[in-house]
Amino acid sequence: MTESGDKSGYLVTERLVKRFDEAVAVDEVSLSIGKGEIFALLGSSGCGKSTLLRMLAGFEKPTSGRILLGGQDVAGLPPYERPINMMFQSYALFPHLDIWENIAFGLKREGLQRAEIKKRVEEMLELVQLTAFAKRKPHQLSGGQQQRVALARSLAKRPKLLLLDEPLGALDKKLREQTQFELVNIIETVGVTCVMVTHDQQEAMTMANRIAIMSKGRVLQVGTPEAVYEHPANRFVSGFIGNVNLFEGRLSLDEANRCAVETGIGEIQVGHGVSGTLHMPVAIAVRPEKMEISKQRPDVSVNLFTGKVVEIAYLGSYNTYIVIAKDGTRVSITEANTSREDLSQITWEDNVFFWWSDVAGIVLRD
Numbered sequence: 100m101t102e103s104g105d106k107s108g109y110l111v112t113e114r115l116v117k118r119f120d121e122a123v124a125v126d127e128v129s130l131s132i133g134k135g136e137i138f139a140l141l142g143s144s145g146c147g148k149s150t151l152l153r154m155l156a157g158f159e160k161p162t163s164g165r166i167l168l169g170g171q172d173v174a175g176l177p178p179y180e181r182p183i184n185m186m187f188q189s190y191a192l193f194p195h196l197d198i199w200e201n202i203a204f205g206l207k208r209e210g211l212q213r214a215e216i217k218k219r220v221e222e223m224l225e226l227v228q229l230t231a232f233a234k235r236k237p238h239q240l241s242g243g244q245q246q247r248v249a250l251a252r253s254l255a256k257r258p259k260l261l262l263l264d265e266p267l268g269a270l271d272k273k274l275r276e277q278t279q280f281e282l283v284n285i286i287e288t289v290g291v292t293c294v295m296v297t298h299d300q301q302e303a304m305t306m307a308n309r310i311a312i313m314s315k316g317r318v319l320q321v322g323t324p325e326a327v328y329e330h331p332a333n334r335f336v337s338g339f340i341g342n343v344n345l346f347e348g349r350l351s352l353d354e355a356n357r358c359a360v361e362t363g364i365g366e367i368q369v370g371h372g373v374s375g376t377l378h379m380p381v382a383i384a385v386r387p388e389k390m391e392i393s394k395q396r397p398d399v400s401v402n403l404f405t406g407k408v409v410e411i412a413y414l415g416s417y418n419t420y421i422v423i424a425k426d427g428t429r430v431s432i433t434e435a436n437t438s439r440e441d442l443s444q445i446t447w448e449d450n451v452f453f454w455w456s457d458v459a460g461i462v463l464r465d
Contacts, residue, residue: 115164139307363426
């Protein structure tokens with residue numbers, strides 16, 4: 100995979116800026132996306148991800164910066180001259196046309212020969228497994244089927260770049276999870292480069308090869324789902340992707356392969372160095388599933404603390420415990436339910452031990 104700033108990418112944005120009067124919606128964004136990659140722009144509402152996608156599509160003109168697709172600067176081209184197709188959250192299917200005609204619509208506008216149109220539409224129907232539904236109207240299909248029709252229509256024109264704006268936002272949770280895998284399989288079968296916008300962490304982590312986390316118009320981190328989850332670049336990213344416990348403190352030891360931080364719950368040891376200044380303020384990020392909890396004292400010597408259970412949530416595949424540590428810090432701990440019987444014996448108001456290994460946490464400076 101290419102990394103941010105690598106100019107060998109198939110789609111490259113160079114210091115892309117978009118201002119609306121005095122407000123900066125996209126602020127100096129430089130990305131490099133490889134050919135055939137599925138790349139997700141992830142962030143909360145108003146972070147600039149949709150504006151960035153609209154600039155790629157040509158619906159918004161950049162204030163400054165360049166957009167290179169296959170080495171060609173397309174920033175000044177109108178949408179209809181770009182080899183790009185965009186699929187909207189609403190799907191925008193024509194209700195009066197059947198599925199076959201919906202897919203064929205853009206091809207007819209391009210003036211393709213009838214035989215070529217027929218060939219492409221039938222290829223797309225087969226690809227999205229809707230050949231038997233070709234004569235139905237959109238309202239006669241399920242939400243997932245409508246989504247696949249919209250995707251087929253976007254791919255029929257054989258774009259060099261496919262843009263997806265909240266592609267599964269209109270579907271209910273169960274159907275959305277099922278459709279994520281279908282969508283990825285179709286895109287990978289075609290081999291098209293894809294950039295998708297979403298605010299759903301699970302959707303981004305399931306579908307994308309790499310993710311860009313955005314906030315206030317800026318890209319804070321780019322990486323694989325695993326890299327962003329396990330090695331967040333700062334406090335914002337650690338809290339935005341998944342759940343996390345943050346322990347604020349000051350660096351008390353810093354060596355090549357370990358460090359220690361004095362926090363309100365006690366000294367926390369971490370299995371990596373930070374090359375920082377002693378006593379500098381930092382935070383330790385620890386994911387809830389990397390923690391252990393027990394009413395009995397474990398045989399461990401580091402990162403062992405005590406607290407009282409104040410909340411328990413049963414979530415099917417796992418339990419979540421909220422523990423109040425000695426300094427009042429709320430700590431979230433998850434425990435997998437690997438048995439049909441409740442073996443933990445932990446309940447409300449119990450005094451418990453909680454701990455984690457020194458390689459489970461990560462030091463964040465920002």
